[in-house]
Amino acid sequence: xxxxxRGRIKTxxxxxxxxxxxxxxxxxxxxxxxxxxxxxxxxxxxxEALNRVEKIxxxxxxxxxxNLQDKARVKTVFETHTIDAVIHLAGLKSVGDSCRLPxxxxxxxxxxxxxxxxxxxxxxxxxIVFSSSATVxxxxxxxxxxxxxxxxxxxxxxxxxxxxxxxxRDVANASHIKVVLLxxxxxxxxxxSGLIGEAPNGTPNNLLPYISQVAMGQxxxxxxxxxxxxxxxxxxxxxxxxxxxxxxxxxxxxxxxxGNGSKGESCQVYNLGTGHGHSVIEVIKAFExxxxxxxxxxxxxxxxxxxxxxxxxxALANEKLNWRxxxxxxxxxxxxxxxxxxxxxxxxxx
Ligand code: WQD
Numbered sequence: 324x325x326x327x328x329r330g331r332i333k334t335x336x337x338x339x340x341x342x343x344x345x346x347x348x349x350x351x352x353x354x355x356x357x358x359x360x361x362x363x364x365x366x367x368x369x370x371e372a373l374n375r376v377e378k379i380x381x382x383x384x385x386x387x388x389x390n391l392q393d394k395a396r397v398k399t400v401f402e403t404h405t406i407d408a409v410i411h412l413a414g415l416k417s418v419g420d421s422c423r424l425p426x427x428x429x430x431x432x433x434x435x436x437x438x439x440x441x442x443x444x445x446x447x448x449x450x451i452v453f454s455s456s457a458t459v460x461x462x463x464x465x466x467x468x469x470x471x472x473x474x475x476x477x478x479x480x481x482x483x484x485x486x487x488x489x490x491x492r493d494v495a496n497a498s499h500i501k502v503v504l505l506x507x508x509x510x511x512x513x514x515x516s517g518l519i520g521e522a523p524n525g526t527p528n529n530l531l532p533y534i535s536q537v538a539m540g541q542x543x544x545x546x547x548x549x550x551x552x553x554x555x556x557x558x559x560x561x562x563x564x565x566x567x568x569x570x571x572x573x574x575x576x577x578x579x580x581x582g583n584g585s586k587g588e589s590c591q592v593y594n595l596g597t598g599h600g601h602s603v604i605e606v607i608k609a610f611e612x613x614x615x616x617x618x619x620x621x622x623x624x625x626x627x628x629x630x631x632x633x634x635x636x637x638a639l640a641n642e643k644l645n646w647r648x649x650x651x652x653x654x655x656x657x658x659x660x661x662x663x664x665x666x667x668x669x670x671x672x673x
Pocket of ligand 1: 416417418456457458508509510528529530531533545546547548549558559560561603626629
């Protein structure tokens with residue numbers, strides 16, 4: 324799949340490109356023959372991830388350790404390179420933390436986006452893909468969820484995603500900038516090489532890295548937040564998508580922008596999910612198959628802000644982006660386990 328074919332996207336800036344999802348996107352972009360720049364402040368990521376990206380692809384990533392709110396330094400990147408497209412992932416992303424520190428989330432996530440958009444306008448960068456989230460749907464009345472569902476974030480983190488979507492929509496309507504909003508469901512797993520993967524700082528908020536650390540014996544048991552939801556087994560149901568499938572959705576989004584040229588809509592939105600839901604217990608059982616031993620868990624009270632069920636209707640992305648999630652849950656947890664066993668301490672080097 325060539326994006327270069329039309330010669331209009333050669334260099335892509337990935338903000339947050341040293342992170343879990345960002346590093347997997349960098350691999351796909353480099354494999355597609357694109358030049359990749361990364362801006363990341365390393366607040367929740369490691370430069371080692373980019374070293375691994377270079378090892379996987381045999382290509383170079385140009386990395387700038389910059390806080391996106393630092394306009395002067397961000398500007399030097401746009402002055403130094405001709406950037407054809409931006410994939411914007413940089414931002415704080417913990418639901419729980421956002422409830423405790425709302426102002427930090429609004430300041431960081433919104434201000435950094437405004438700095439970035441000012442640069443796009445100043446340097447005539449015409450294309451941006453934004454890392455949004457299914458969390459903008461809040462607690463959907465029914466599932467699966469389509470892009471036309473009501474948007475009602477239920478926490479500051481989700482509200483920053485929603486606000487940024489609206490800012491981008493307004494900018495797209497007022498300028499020549501083309502925007503693609505990608506609403507991620509629950510990315511898990513790791514690149515088949517086991518060289519890059521999810522390496523959260525401190526206690527994982529998300530299910531998969533927590534299960535992984537229990538499977539490694541680094542934690543005692545998985546606490547399942549709620550066993551009384553109206554779901555198949557009472558535990559929360561989510562749309563888990565392999566992070567590599569998610570990453571491939573981004574190169575498809577860039578291809579769609581280029582393919583449509585000036586005639587496409589200025590702002591498109593797509594769900595990136597598998598279209599299937601799995602419960603917490605189903606994920607734990609799948610992980611036991613991957614690691615070959617039991618995983619202890621205890622069902623405890625619900626976590627505030629959680630919803631019972633949320634999974635995608637990905638038909639629009641399937642059709643318009645010619646993209647489909649290919650990997651099953653068993654492959655996701657196998658790749659997650661492979662990464663974890665190869666990197667017990669994530670990217671921390673002893
Ligand atoms: C999944 C399921 C929990 C941990 C959030 C954000 C989303 C994205 C992914 C950033 C739920 C249960 C979890 C645990 C558990 N964030 N769980 N014990 O909440 O669906 O989505 O993270 O990009 O935007 O909203 O993901 O992995 O935290 O939870 O029982 O220790 O696992 O209740 O049902 P979530 P999650």
